[in-house]
Amino acid sequence: MQVKIDPLAERPRVEQLTDGIREWIERHGAPGERLPSIRRLSATQAVSRNTVLEAYERLAALGWIVSRPGSGFYVADGAVDATEREARSGMADVSDEMWQLFQPEGDSLRLGCGWLPTAWRDEETFARALRQVARQSSAGLFEYGTPLGSPELRALLQERLRGLAIEADANQLLTTGGGSQALDVIVRWMLRPGDTVLVESPGYYNLFGLLHLHRVNVVGVRRTEDGPDPEHLEALLERHSPRLFFCHSVLHNPTGTSLSPEVARRVLALAERHDLWIVEDDIYADFQQTPTPRLAALDGLRRVIYVGSFSKTLSCSLRVGFIAAPPALVKPLVDVKMLSNIASSSFAEQVVATLLRNGSYRRLVDRLRLRLSRRMSTALELARGSGWEPYALPRGGMFLWARHPEVASSRELVASAERRGIRLSPGEVFLPEANESPWIRLNVAYVDDARARTFLADPR
Numbered sequence: 001m002q003v004k005i006d007p008l009a010e011r012p013r014v015e016q017l018t019d020g021i022r023e024w025i026e027r028h029g030a031p032g033e034r035l036p037s038i039r040r041l042s043a044t045q046a047v048s049r050n051t052v053l054e055a056y057e058r059l060a061a062l063g064w065i066v067s068r069p070g071s072g073f074y075v076a077d078g079a080v081d082a083t084e085r086e087a088r089s090g091m092a093d094v095s096d097e098m099w100q101l102f103q104p105e106g107d108s109l110r111l112g113c114g115w116l117p118t119a120w121r122d123e124e125t126f127a128r129a130l131r132q133v134a135r136q137s138s139a140g141l142f143e144y145g146t147p148l149g150s151p152e153l154r155a156l157l158q159e160r161l162r163g164l165a166i167e168a169d170a171n172q173l174l175t176t177g178g179g180s181q182a183l184d185v186i187v188r189w190m191l192r193p194g195d196t197v198l199v200e201s202p203g204y205y206n207l208f209g210l211l212h213l214h215r216v217n218v219v220g221v222r223r224t225e226d227g228p229d230p231e232h233l234e235a236l237l238e239r240h241s242p243r244l245f246f247c248h249s250v251l252h253n254p255t256g257t258s259l260s261p262e263v264a265r266r267v268l269a270l271a272e273r274h275d276l277w278i279v280e281d282d283i284y285a286d287f288q289q290t291p292t293p294r295l296a297a298l299d300g301l302r303r304v305i306y307v308g309s310f311s312k313t314l315s316c317s318l319r320v321g322f323i324a325a326p327p328a329l330v331k332p333l334v335d336v337k338m339l340s341n342i343a344s345s346s347f348a349e350q351v352v353a354t355l356l357r358n359g360s361y362r363r364l365v366d367r368l369r370l371r372l373s374r375r376m377s378t379a380l381e382l383a384r385g386s387g388w389e390p391y392a393l394p395r396g397g398m399f400l401w402a403r404h405p406e407v408a409s410s411r412e413l414v415a416s417a418e419r420r421g422i423r424l425s426p427g428e429v430f431l432p433e434a435n436e437s438p439w440i441r442l443n444v445a446y447v448d449d450a451r452a453r454t455f456l457a458d459p460r
Contacts, residue, residue, distance in 0.1 A: 001036055005045050006239060013047050017055040022064055023217075026194050029075040035065060037072055111417065111446045111455070112424035114253065115316050116398070120371065120445065122364050126315065129354045137350055145346035147334045149175025149322070153353040157308075157322055160356075164285070165297040166306065168324045174334055175344045178319035179283040179309035181337075183207060183246075185323065186279055186305055189336045190244055191216050198236055198245040200228055202401065202430035202439070204253050204281070207246060220432040221245070223252060225392040227259035230266040237274040244277045249294050251284035254430050254441035255401040256394025261293045268299055276303070283309040283321070286365045287372060287397045301326050310352050313365055319345065320352045372398060372445060379444040382456045391439065398445055403427075403438040404459050410440045413459055420451055 003020030005013055021035070035041075038056070042049045056073050059065045066076045148154065154173045161168055176182040191197065193215035199207060201220030211218050219236055222229040228247060236242070247267070250258040259267075271278055280295045285308060296306040301324060309321035325333055337344070355361040379400050383390060391401040407413055410427035417424045427437030446452055 001041070001044075003045060004239065005047060006235075007046075009235070009239075014051050014054050014058075017045065017047060017051060018058050019217075021055060021059060023194075025064055025075055031075055031077040033075045034071075035073045035075065107421055109422045109446060109449050109451050111422050111443060111449075111452050112441055113443055113446075114398070115312065115443075116368070116445050120368065121315065122360075122367075125355070125360045125364065126351075129351050129358075129360065132354055133347060133350045143346060145175075145343040145349060147338055147343065148173070148330075149344055150346065150349040150353060153320075153349045153356075154322075156353055156356045157324075161306075161324060164291050164294050166294060166301070166324065167297075168301055168306075169327075172301065172324055172327055172330055174323050174325070174330060174337065175349055176321040176323060176337065177341060177344050178311045179281065179307055179321040180206065180210075181319070181341065181344075182307045182309070182321045182323045183279070183281070184210060185333055185336045185340070186244075186307075187211065187214055187216070188340065189329075189332050190277065195244075196240045196242040198233070198240075198242045199432050200247060200252070201432050202254055202427070202437075203246070203432065204248070205425075205429045207281075208432050218432045223255055223257065224263075225255075225257050227252075227257065227263040228267060230263060230270065233267065234270055237270060237276065241274070242276065244279060245271070246279045246281060247295065248284075249280050249282050250288050250292060251394065251397030251399070253284070254399050255391050256397050256399045257392045258288070258292055258395060259295070264293050264295055264298055268295060268304075271299075271303055278304045280304050280306045282306060283312055284397055286313050287369060289369055289373075289396055296324060305329065313368060314352065314355070314361070318348050318351065320348050369396065372396060375444040375447055376400070379442060379447045379456075382447060382453060383442075386457045386459075388456065388459075398443050400442045400444055401439055402442060403440065407459055408438055410437050413440050416459055417455055420455055422451055422455055 001024050003017060003024060005016050005020070009016065036044070038049050038052045041052045056065060060067055060073070063076055065073050067073050148171070153175060154170045157173050158168060158170045176185060187210060191214055194217065196217040196219060197211060198219050198221050200223040202223060203220070208218060219240055219242065221236060222232045252258065267278070270276065278295055282294065294306070296304045306324040307321065311319055311321065323333060373396060376394060376396070380390065380393070383400065383402055387406070388402045388404050394400060404413070414424045414426050424440055427439040428434050430441065431437060447456070
């Protein structure tokens, strides 16, 4: 049995050993096969016998192996079922959280949600675009869209990407039903059960659930104020040889941080050296006042797959997203889109195209940026004045990732907020390893509410 243990890694050796044995079982183990004795594995891996015993006990509890007293440990008959249970467990953690978050709002204040207040939406402008599309195009109401998506919208997207220095032919663009479907299409084509992928920690919890659904091994890369930690990324690349890395470029969810040019170049150099694909999630792009470098621009869409969306800015119900991909990937991604969803909404795409073409969208996001900037200033002032510690100073967007020094667990903050009619999500759901965390995500768009101000002043 070959298992890699890195004695210099921050991760405990028992966790490294547990994961290594599990990966070996997935690839080579047969039901009923005897595992090395505790003494032998301790010697070959240069770890203590207690470490080996604890790793075996963990795997037995998860159903991967069975203990036969006086004989040793053996691969369980239901080891594949254990993979299924783990995947479903990871999915349940996310779906349970989303179930709570998407329940009818009632009188609750959603201080921890990931979207803008309904009152901020420009209903009249939106309604005019809906009426215009309904009058001009019955096809948009009743017919399927084309495989790549609306030609007009893709041409408009091509021009918008040029504003970010991303050069893409319109035929390198395909539309999707929001950013979530874009990620799902990429995962379905690029990954297989047992593959290892890297995500940011903290990061987007819905992505974690999606990867668990596809039975993928998820490993977290530390997110710093300037983007993913290059040293940590390099160590994980050497240890795991992952296929994909999912990265937020700007206004990261949940920390609000953006990728610096230096870190962007280092990430791309590592991707080149280790033959790594990068999925650049840029769904908050339009909340950024002054564009900063994107990985897709620096890379020229060679090994970067770029994802964008209009759901955060326009409407959560108007599910329009898109993928910009290297030419060789476009056809298989379109195939997956068609097989899983046939087509994206032609009507929704025509509405977005109308708003882009007549300038309404530009005016809308200009107003949203200004409002968010003011609310961010308010949130930082309230938080600092009450002893909160921000993880970083966001330069726009919706999110503030913060902790209070007098509260040890974010679950305490969730419970305290709930007593005041406020909904928050515990910090652990934003961590791929799901460790208990003192950090919590605050949506600054909601901080003008008196309940939010009271909570920030005294969260206990």
